[in-house]
Structure formats: structure tokens, C-alpha cells
Amino acid sequence: MTRKILLLIFAAVLLSACQPAPTNPGELQTIRLPMGYIPNIQYAPFYVAVERGYFADAGFEIEFDYAFETDGVALVGAGEVPFAIVSAEQVLLARAQDLPVVYVAAWYEGSPVAVIAKTESGIASPQDLVGRRIGLPGLFGGNYIALRALLAANGIAEEDVTLDSIGFNQVQSLAADQEEAVVGFVSNEPVQLEAQGYDVNLIRVADYVELASNGIMTNENMLTEHPEQVRAFVEAFLHGLTDTLANPDAAFEISKAYVENLAGAGEAVQKEVLALSMESWHSDPPGFSESVAWENMQATLLAMGLITQRLDLNAAYTNDYLPE
Numbered sequence: 001m002t003r004k005i006l007l008l009i010f011a012a013v014l015l016s017a018c019q020p021a022p023t024n025p026g027e028l029q030t031i032r033l034p035m036g037y038i039p040n041i042q043y044a045p046f047y048v049a050v051e052r053g054y055f056a057d058a059g060f061e062i063e064f065d066y067a068f069e070t071d072g073v074a075l076v077g078a079g080e081v082p083f084a085i086v087s088a089e090q091v092l093l094a095r096a097q098d099l100p101v102v103y104v105a106a107w108y109e110g111s112p113v114a115v116i117a118k119t120e121s122g123i124a125s126p127q128d129l130v131g132r133r134i135g136l137p138g139l140f141g142g143n144y145i146a147l148r149a150l151l152a153a154n155g156i157a158e159e160d161v162t163l164d165s166i167g168f169n170q171v172q173s174l175a176a177d178q179e180e181a182v183v184g185f186v187s188n189e190p191v192q193l194e195a196q197g198y199d200v201n202l203i204r205v206a207d208y209v210e211l212a213s214n215g216i217m218t219n220e221n222m223l224t225e226h227p228e229q230v231r232a233f234v235e236a237f238l239h240g241l242t243d244t245l246a247n248p249d250a251a252f253e254i255s256k257a258y259v260e261n262l263a264g265a266g267e268a269v270q271k272e273v274l275a276l277s278m279e280s281w282h283s284d285p286p287g288f289s290e291s292v293a294w295e296n297m298q299a300t301l302l303a304m305g306l307i308t309q310r311l312d313l314n315a316a317y318t319n320d321y322l323p324e
Contacts, residue, residue, distance in 0.1 A: 034072025049240025088212035
């Protein structure tokens, strides 16, 4: 019995050690922040928040971790890191597996995903996709889920189209006519294709269905034990976000220290990526999550069989940690 008690105490100490302790005035706490993707100009708000001292003012020194999104979810769920940048469906998928993660601030107002096709293909609306071959990274993740939501919103079953898993080769596949359409981010693949001289049509998921999208995730222990740290982190991020929206040129210059190849021949393309990304960052108020967007996301996951029962959405996301 004594050994069991000691093991439980040891486990509790380990868990608490994984969580941030309140910092002393003037002392910065170093935290690793999983980003879910490679260094990219789309992360400009985070780079601005670091360079202008907003995270430092909140008590944090940030180490960017460009690991896979699912790694960040697991780390936050286990209490090994306090925050991660994730897409909303990952929060619901994790909670369905009893991971105590919570989404505390929206970054994207709606889905950044689109179906992209050459103009000459005649694909310009969801109904034009019926009977077509569509390439996407795989039958998993945010691109796939957003596509399924788009199809469902327009009465189209997955069986009505042909889906190909092509990895992250959307640009090359569409350019070579290996696919009739591809799925990607509005701010990424279309810009690259147009830079190569191709005229493309976009079918934006956000034009047809409101979905919760990318944002900041923490865990229940952080909300219970360190709520002021959560508020401070969220406020620092949102400060960087509003600065980026107000002065994208300055944000672009700041981002050069974090992202390779922003200067030179590709600068115009990268500035276009930032400009298109910013179109999805205008939530009102900043960071706010709409309940209907989460309800639609849950309905999509249920229809796909990725979750098997309805979750308590009030436990999955909150607006309580946004600046007043």
C-alpha cells in the first residue's frame, strides 16, 4: 500500500513538473511551441510577437518547434508543453481519445482550405467536382476534413468523386495534369501555380461552410492551475496578430530572421502568401470562436466516422481567455 501511495505521489510530481510554474517578476520562462509545419511567412504574427517583446512581456521566451501537428497535440495533452498551434479538428479528435486539450484562441476565422483547378478545366463550383479526380495530401488531416465538409454542404458524397493521395505535391500534380483538381491552402498552392503562369479557379471551403480552424491549444491543467499564464500567452499572440494586420510589410521584414528565402526573387510570391493568409485572420473580436463553426466541425467528424459520439463542445473550446 505504501509503495502504491509513493508511486502516485511520484506521478503527480512528474505531471506538475511538466506544467509551467508561475514566473518571478522579470524572469522569463522558456517554453517550446509546436507549430505543426515548417518555418513559413504564415507564422508572421508569432515572429512579430517575439521580436516586439509581447511574449517576453507575458513572461515567455519562445522556442519554435516545427514538428508535426499531431506531435504537438500529444505533447500538450500529456502536459509536456503548455501550448501548441493546431487545427480545430485535432482538438475534437484528441478529446475523443480522452486527451484533456482545450482550444483557447482562434487564429483563422474560417477554413483556409480550397479546391484548386486550372481555369481551362471548367471546374469553378462544388457541383463541377462530381466525377472528377481530386488530389490531396492524403485521406486524413485538415485538407481531407475540409474537403468532406465542402462536399457534404453541397450534397455530394465522397463516392461521387475520385480522391487520390498524392502527398504534398499538389502544385506539381496539377501543373502536369495528373489531377483535375487539388486541395490545398488558399494562401499557398494557388500562389505558386499562378507564379508559374497557370490561371486557376478556387472553390473556397469557407464560402460554403463555416468551420472552426487553426488556433491555440492548451490543456485543462493549465486552465485550472495557471489561468493568468494562458491569458498572457493569448494576449501576446493577438498583439502580434493585430500588428501584422496593421503593417504586413514590417511583419514581413521581421519574419526574414525566421524563414529562409523570403528575400530575393521569391519575395513577391511570399508577400502574396502573407496577404492571402491575412484575409482569414479577421475574427471579431480577435481570437473569438463561433459556436456554429465548432458544431459544423463536429458534425463533419461524426459523418466521417472519425468520432463516434457527440462531445461536450463547451469543454473543447472557450473564449474566456481572450483580452477583455
